[in-house]
Amino acid sequence: MAQTQTPATGQPLARYASWRRAGDLVLMSGVIAVDPASGVVLDRFDQVPESVRKELGQTGELSVDIFQAPALVQSWVVLDRIRQLAEEAGGGMEDVIKLVQYFTDLRDYPLYNRVRRMFYPDTPPASTVVEVSGMLPSRQVRIEVEATAYIPLGDNVASARR
Template sequence: MKKNIATRKAPAAIGPYSQGVLAGHLIFTSGQLPLDPETGDMVGHDITLQTRQVLRNVQAVLEEAGSGMEKVLKTTVFLSDMANFAKMNEVYKEFFMEDYPARSAFQVARLPKDALVEIEVIAAV
């Protein structure tokens, strides 16, 4: 059974995809960008502000599905520049405590809307 997740507390999808999908006891979020959910505008021009907004957006999608950051099993982080990894990691630690989820991180050639970071997660419900 599959259920699409949508919340106004996270940015609306900018293409033909869902903010998240609930399947069984798992939720899969789409990659979240550093967009303000109310305006759709990019938040900040530095990795710290953008990472914080991305993770707030992830959190909003998870909460809409009845989950939360403490139930995240795996994250995938996409960075426009791996030189931003340490600063991203500092903000990341604000949202994930002990018993961290598994994680992959990649530098990519370009992200939608020229964001500096995009993060997707898989979480338990």
């Protein structure tokens, strides 16, 4: 039987499961960079932990940061939430075997790819990249990523049922 989970990272923005387990596969719904409590789209460096800003590439120069921050911040938030979902399912980022990445502008892909290397320094998962005309809940959302993880039930059953 498939298992549905609502993550500690927040309720989905509509009526769907954040992730579902089907045997050893964990299928994650598309993740966007929105604060689930306020509904605010995250797209500024001051909306991520200070310890991550320099690693993302914050320069402190408004004329640079204002253009790069939306793609860099959304990339980090989305991938970090996928990491959290994988952990809630009893695994980790190394268990994520497939990513489907949606962009409203493929020119954001190089910045996203740079951030993805932070989460996958060695072997990235299988990947599909798609450009779309828009995403919910607003035009500010530039990146959405859905993930599939292979997390054998075994010892993770108790963790997966939290």
